[in-house]
Amino acid sequence: MHEKIRLELIIERMALKRACRILETAGVSGYTVLPALSGYGRGSRWQRDRDLSASQDMLVIVSISDEASIRNVLLELHELLDQHIGILNTSRVEVMRPDRF
Amino acid sequence: MDLMLSTLLSPMVLFFVLGLSAALLRSQMTIPEAFAKGLAIYLMMAIGLKGGVEMSRSDISLQVWAVFAAGIVLSFCLPVIAFALLRWTSKLDRIDAAATAAHYGSISIVTFVAATQVIKAAGLESSGYMVAVAALMEAPAIMTALLLAQRGQKKSPSVAGSESGELYREVLLNASVVVLVGALIIGWITGEAGMERISPFFVDPFQGVLCLFLLDMGLSAGRGLRQGWRQLDFSAIAFGLYMPLISAAIGGVLAWSLGMPAGDMALLMVLAASASYIAVPAAMRLAMPKAKPSIYLTLSLGVTFPFNLAVGIPLYLYFANLIQG
Numbered sequence: 209m210h211e212k213i214r215l216e217l218i219i220e221r222m223a224l225k226r227a228c229r230i231l232e233t234a235g236v237s238g239y240t241v242l243p244a245l246s247g248y249g250r251g252s253r254w255q256r257d258r259d260l261s262a263s264q265d266m267l268v269i270v271s272i273s274d275e276a277s278i279r280n281v282l283l284e285l286h287e288l289l290d291q292h293i294g295i296l297n298t299s300r301v302e303v304m305r306p307d308r309f
Numbered sequence: 310m311d312l313m314l315s316t317l318l319s320p321m322v323l324f325f326v327l328g329l330s331a332a333l334l335r336s337q338m339t340i341p342e343a344f345a346k347g348l349a350i351y352l353m354m355a356i357g358l359k360g361g362v363e364m365s366r367s368d369i370s371l372q373v374w375a376v377f378a379a380g381i382v383l384s385f386c387l388p389v390i391a392f393a394l395l396r397w398t399s400k401l402d403r404i405d406a407a408a409t410a411a412h413y414g415s416i417s418i419v420t421f422v423a424a425t426q427v428i429k430a431a432g433l434e435s436s437g438y439m440v441a442v443a444a445l446m447e448a449p450a451i452m453t454a455l456l457l458a459q460r461g462q463k464k465s466p467s468v469a470g471s472e473s474g475e476l477y478r479e480v481l482l483n484a485s486v487v488v489l490v491g492a493l494i495i496g497w498i499t500g501e502a503g504m505e506r507i508s509p510f511f512v513d514p515f516q517g518v519l520c521l522f523l524l525d526m527g528l529s530a531g532r533g534l535r536q537g538w539r540q541l542d543f544s545a546i547a548f549g550l551y552m553p554l555i556s557a558a559i560g561g562v563l564a565w566s567l568g569m570p571a572g573d574m575a576l577l578m579v580l581a582a583s584a585s586y587i588a589v590p591a592a593m594r595l596a597m598p599k600a601k602p603s604i605y606l607t608l609s610l611g612v613t614f615p616f617n618l619a620v621g622i623p624l625y626l627y628f629a630n631l632i633q634g
Binding site: 214221222223225226227228229230238244253258259260261263264274284285287291292293307 | 339340345346347356468469470471472475525529536552562586587588589593594595600602606
């Protein structure tokens, strides 16, 4: 098994393209976007399907890459999260095929 | 009084009230997101096609161009009044006040659709080109709000990952503008012959689909109100009720000065009075991410939309009838 870094970013739908541009420009090998169904934070619940504009929907971006690539994106993602609603975390993971990341 | 009662007891308003009550009582009833979006597209296509067909019957006169210009001017100017009133009467900061003002300069197409049905039921006529006025009034308010938010402030650096032109794409090419303007042009090109072929889908079921959609709008409004009311103080809620009246009065004066007939005057008043909750919230998340959606969405969807549907539309129609009827 080979060690890599997994980045998980939960972010509002309207900022998705901005986050994806940051990841692509920094050269991460890939990412996957998943819908977030509902959640709770700062004293209130939120749920998908509740707003026709979908402007309050949240999404999850998952990217597994080498440490250098992930470090490249952290500063810009931090700046993005200064403006947009979201949560960012990274963790060490083990992958079977390192050439894919 | 009869008009107000018949509007309040119409199936579309009663279905809206059903949805609103269900949400306020914490019912688990939901309408799937994709289905609700499909209904919205259907309604915009139907109203666009109908407007286009009516426009194809006659040439666009100078007066129609003047109404188009009036709609654009209204959308540009109403946010200035809304912003000033919010800053003067409420505790909202500059960003929240500007974002909320944008919603009140733009329009709600569902309020417009509901108003066309009330006008029809009252035995009045409205012109097809009013659909084009609705489309023209979607975007200018957003530009005014951006200027209001930036006035006197240092130019803020662009948000990380942003791209030039992304806001304009969102504002000018959002689904409601594309579908509404597209259907209007298709209706204009194909005329009555084209409409005859698709009327079993776009004309006959229209009222039923509108009821279904308003049931969903009631659910959205009720949930928004339940979750967001804590963010609003009395002055902000009052704004959601008196701002549509001010906007409608300005729209009415403009319509009167242009010599518009009662049905069209009522529609211009409705467009001025309505507040966006589809196109503008999305644009605001891009342009002013620091503004709180719980404030502007709760006000436009939870306060102003139900007010216009139940009280505003019959009131505007009554005054339009009184002035031009």
